[in-house]
Amino acid sequence: MTNDKGIFIKNIYYMLAYAFQVLRQKNYDNVAAEDFDNVQDLFAAILAKGVSQQIKQGLYREYITKNEDLSILRGKLGIYGTIKNQIQRKMLLSCEYDELSVNNIFNQILKTTITILIKDTGVKKLHKAELKKIVLFFNEVDEIGLSNIRWDSLIYQRNNQNYEMLINVCYFVLDGMIQTTNKGNYKMMSFSDEHIHRLYEKFVLEYFKQHHSYLSEARAAQVKWDLPSDTEESMIRFLPVMQTDIFLRYKEQILIIDTKYYGHTMQMQYDKATLHSGNMYQIFTYVKNQDVKNTGNVSGMLLYAKTEEAITPDCSFVMGGNKISVKTLDLNKEFKLIAAQLDKIVEEYFRKM
Structure with missing residues (x-):
């Protein structure tokens, strides 16, 4: 099958495989051998394989700053918050601390993309079922609004370098979204010239x-x-x-x-x-x-x-x-x-x- 730009969808996979070497690993063999009617179905298959592999290795974690009222001190003491608690006769300390969390921008992008592809009518039932299993591992991760993603500010390093290909696939999906007039769902537009x-x-x-x-x-x-x-x-x-x-x-x-x-x-x-x-x-x-x-x-x-x-x-x-x-x-x-x-x-x- 071809997309509306006259390109074999399978060739889009091959181009991705050269652009991102991880797609040439053995765990993507099934994707390489499959025929696709829609480019969003191709992306769903790639994410199903790639994110599943990432889950086995462990989702990427980043330190995020949390503010909580606790009974014992953790991290830095928030003076004003603690005074406010005392005024309200709460025996709690206002604490600010850093914690490793999976609820970071990279995993939020993955979860948002997977959720949208699950609802996309162009994705086969098989790939939707795979994505539904995967999204269960993201229960601690929030979805993110598309307008809140700053793609050019994402930085890849040794701890999250495996995410680069996955996030690029997410970019192709999310940047090609339009909102439908019925039920406010999202669907994927054609793979754009850009x-x-x-x-x-x-x-x-x-x-x-x-x-x-x-x-x-x-x-x-x-x-x-x-x-x-x-x-x-x-x-x-x-x-x-x-x-x-x-x-x-x-x-x-x-x-x-x-x-x-x-x-x-x-x-x-x-x-x-x-x-x-x-x-x-x-x-x-x-x-x-x-x-x-x-x-x-x-x-x-x-x-x-x-x-x-x-x-x-x-x-x-x-x-x-x-x-x-x-x-x-x-x-x-x-x-x-x-x-x-x-x-x-x-x-x-x-x-x-």
């Missing part, structure tokens, strides 16, 4: 890292502006950061790739289909500022995900001595064919000696 773009970018980079390890560099790197050495720092800070999606290097050759996922690959100008001008200017700027010595060893590529449009760009130009290409990756094929398309890109630009 979601696919983030996943698509990370997938392509991780694929190159894992399957072309001979590359001396495969990362998301920043390109510095080619400015005179005496340019004042106060002026440089006003320039935008040139952050590449993918920066590949083999010996003296460099390929900068900008991944793009749009509903429309081409733009229309005067009834004529053309490449997005902003994207072309961007990749050309990256290339020319990287190739400061004008060697021609730096190339650039716009890598679009194929849409339902009849025109799919596949062309190359030499601009100012550097090769600039526009390619299209078809995600609506068997994964081995997607892999072959990516391998061909590397083989074309980096021929190993």
Whole structure:
């Protein structure tokens, strides 16, 4: 099955598996072998397996500050609260203390997502039953309002690194929620362009890292502006950061790739289909500022995900001595064919000696 963006839902799983290596572990084998009619059913299956495994290892705990009136002192004494208790003739001390708790933001996100997926009509009964068993282990965890989640403030460390993939799946689910008009329940919208773009970018980079390890560099790197050495720092800070999606290097050759996922690959100008001008200017700027010595060893590529449009760009130009290409990756094929398309890109630009 495909989603409404023309992508095999199974390929969304494969992209997630490259973006998050934990999905390639054996306990996810059943998910990899299953067919899905809806992307929310895929996410439900992943969470059922992943959270179940996390429960076996123990839910993540964080210290949270609690304020309670107790008969004996625990932690710090709250003077004003204790005086108030004495006035009310309560023989209690106002205490403030820290306690390890499972009721933290990470588990709250998991519980909220699981609860919503249980109610989603696009999730199979089997996966709903699995999630209902899991949610019983979250009785000490509160649900959280979607507007209260600050995704960019979540920090992963050694004690909760296993949560990163799970929380990212939760993000895809919760960020794609709309409230229905009947009974105030939630359901999942289509996997949005923004979601696919983030996943698509990370997938392509991780694929190159894992399957072309001979590359001396495969990362998301920043390109510095080619400015005179005496340019004042106060002026440089006003320039935008040139952050590449993918920066590949083999010996003296460099390929900068900008991944793009749009509903429309081409733009229309005067009834004529053309490449997005902003994207072309961007990749050309990256290339020319990287190739400061004008060697021609730096190339650039716009890598679009194929849409339902009849025109799919596949062309190359030499601009100012550097090769600039526009390619299209078809995600609506068997994964081995997607892999072959990516391998061909590397083989074309980096021929190993």
